[in-house]
Amino acid sequence: xxxxxxxxxxxxxxxxxxxxxxxxxxxxxxxxxxxxxxxxxxxxxxxxxxxxxxxxxxxxxxxxxxxxx
Numbered sequence: 142x143x144x145x146x147x148x149x150x151x152x153x154x155x156x157x158x159x160x161x162x163x164x165x166x167x168x169x170x171x172x173x174x175x176x177x178x179x180x181x182x183x184x185x186x187x188x189x190x191x192x193x194x195x196x197x198x199x200x201x202x203x204x205x206x207x208x209x210x
Contacts, residue, residue, distance in 0.1 A: 158186035159194045167199030 159172045165171035171179070186193035 156190075157192045157194050158182070158190055158197060160186060161196050162199070163197040169199070174193055 160179065162179060163169075164175040165179050183193055
């Protein structure tokens with residue numbers, strides 16, 4: 142992805158890509174296609190922006206808050 146194709150916010154700054162892990166999160170048996178697609182999205186995010194926001198990962202909110210302290 143070239144710099145001109147990066148996701149941007151309404152203010153024109155690069156946005157942190159969001160990757161949905163609903164098909165491959167904890168306890169899921171995603172297909173090979175799901176795994177490859179998710180891995181490609183994560184790789185692209187780290188290669189272009191350096192950060193990624195993961196959603197539907199299966200980690201309980203309480204544990205996420207505890208680890209954020």
